[in-house]
Amino acid sequence: MSVQHDPVQRADFDQVMVPNYSPAAFVPVRGLGSRVWDQSGRELVDFAGGIAVNVLGHCHPALVKALTEQANTLWHVSNVFTNEPTLRLAKKLVDATFADRVFFCNSGAEANEAAFKLARRVAHDRFGPEKYEIISAINSFHGRTLFTVSVGGQPKYSDGFGPKIQGITHVPYNDLDALKAAISDKTCAVVLEPIQGESGVLPAQQAYLEGARKLCDEHNALLIFDEVQSGMGRTGDLFAYMHHNVVPDILSSAKSLGGGFPIAAMLTTDDLAKHLAVGTHGTTYGGNPLACAVGEAVMDVINTPAVLDGVKAKHEQFKTRLQAIGEKYGIFGEIRGRGLLIGCQLVGAWVGKAKTVLDAAAAEGVMVLQASPDVVRFAPSLVVEDVDINEGLDRFERAVAKLVQG
Template sequence: MIPTLLPTYARAPMTFVKGEGSWLTEADGRRFLDLGAGIAVNALGHAHPALVQALTDQAGALWHTSNLYRIPQQQALADKLTEHTFADTVFFTNSGTEACELAVKMARKYWYDKGHPEKTGIITFSGSFHGRSSAGIAAAGSEKMTKGFGPLLPGFVHLEFGDHDALTAAVDDTIAAILIEPVQGEGGIRPVPDQCLKGLRDLCDEHGILLIFDEVQCGVARTGRLFAHEWSGITPDIMMVAKGIGGGFPLGAVLATEEAASGMTLGTHGSTYGGNPLGCAVGCAVMDHVTDPDFLAEVNRKAALMRQKLEGLIAAHPDVFDSVRGSGLMLGIKCRATNADVVKAGYDELVLTVPAADNVIRLLPPLTITDAEIDDAMSRLDAAASAVAAA
């Protein structure tokens, strides 16, 4: 008999009932050090006082009116995002998946309105993850994502990650955009080198192609800048955002230049809940923290500390771990042992990590993690690695 919850998740055997900062409390009272942060969602940790206050205040005033009317909190968050980014305009969604849908529509509608309806192709890369909607799985293209869900949305050109020759060859008069994560998350914490991002910008400018960045996982201060692409010194035309922007409350967005968004006119897109007062009130509180230069400096300092300690951990367990990679507090440990075994051993040591492709475990702690908690994390991961080696 099928469970009342559709069985699409292989859930770990824990039930968390309370969160505070970098910690989650299980129903049996055990406290886990959370190095996953809801997969890079709880950017300011669990139950951050400023976010709780923003949500509580808004919940006591107004939850929902729909986008039939002006929403002051939505306007305030859009103003903050455009002030601190390349973007001229923002559309709010509830998730990164919905942001992907709009980004694809926006790119294709742009060229249609420019008199080039043949320009529908979108170049994507192996190892990518852009959500689980029809557009998202078609964009990623992997068998794991697409098997059994055909016919797939057409128009995506899938290339191998890092194959520059294939990229150059794929560009023709049918290509509307290039879509890429500056740091792949699900794909195994694979950063795109700054020079490659610059090369993509140059390629798009040369051929008149739109550049779309998926910063759903790597954005919102995760890499030590407000958005990961800032390290390269270039900007996209369209950007997908979610996860950290809501600090745990469901919220996403598509940011775009005025030119790239020019096709999205009255009636071309909409959302019932997107940009609701609750989500945007929390998003404003998140932005107030993550745009503070002192906050970003602390993320970078803690990222350097954590990476240094991870290098020592890897050196101490060469049969379990291979190397560390990533950017900021978006780090991955490439494993020699099976990554799922390392994650499970962590459960016994009351530490949470997240598996990814390429036999990687992801470390995506709250950006507010303390130095003492980083030390604690290393001790727990050390014990987990010892258990895996002894098994």
């Protein structure tokens, strides 16, 4: 039997919620696979994926089963005790990556916060208190806590909250000379997204990541890869660093790791992990059985050749069709990204109008994202079916046609 709830509607948002979001005019109420239904029963194709979170779409049977079984078993014990799902998921992440150790938390910002704190603690312990500077990229995005928003290279998110965390430098992305000029023996870490997500789906150049690794080694600095958006199969590899064969010292993961259930992880080596001794860092919910049970099911499904190869094939399907739409209507230039993290660069009269495209797409029954005002972003389920890809892109083309025809 289903529970009876009081009726709510979109207008209630403006009455009871802090106004830091401006959600769509419709309210999704149900999802299955890559389809979503709103309160009026209207069906939409989901190419937004909860901002690269719904890695297996909505209500995937493997995730529903893992969550339901765990919900009937054990919810929370805190980190005064460990639990079986935590240990199973940690082992799977360690076995599949460069890492020896895992720290679980609840969000990408928390995973990055842990990464930055670890980098500073390592430098402090090994070289003394002067070595604390962090270098990150202009237009990068690393989360919304005070530390992560200060490291992120977008002042619009960090201005107006009082003094910023000190010792942070921002350099242009993909510019090795700028990084070389900025790094010094005071640098404790360089943090990079292998694909800059929020600022326009910009992939790192191979030589840039190789150069960053070399510079970090020369200056006893740690290389941190923020793979919150690019990780967990999103690019067609389990993590994007694998494609480049450039191994970081610390990696952050979140979003897709839980397939929609909040969980994040910081991965690192034995040698570095020992600097976070008992009591140095923590979180109440981190590694709770519910989240880790779901995360383990996500790993089991996506870390397979069938799914990862499928992501690469689906990339080509999207890219071919989006290029055709872009050429036909003169709305897109470059189509960027890897796997199922795709950005379409708006050109001409459409520059700065990603939100307009997003709204038009929703009106035609397809959910897409923006990555900066100049880029339309696609981050669908990694197992999105061909029928959904074709139907969603048909709807998207209708939206573009209507926009262009005015």
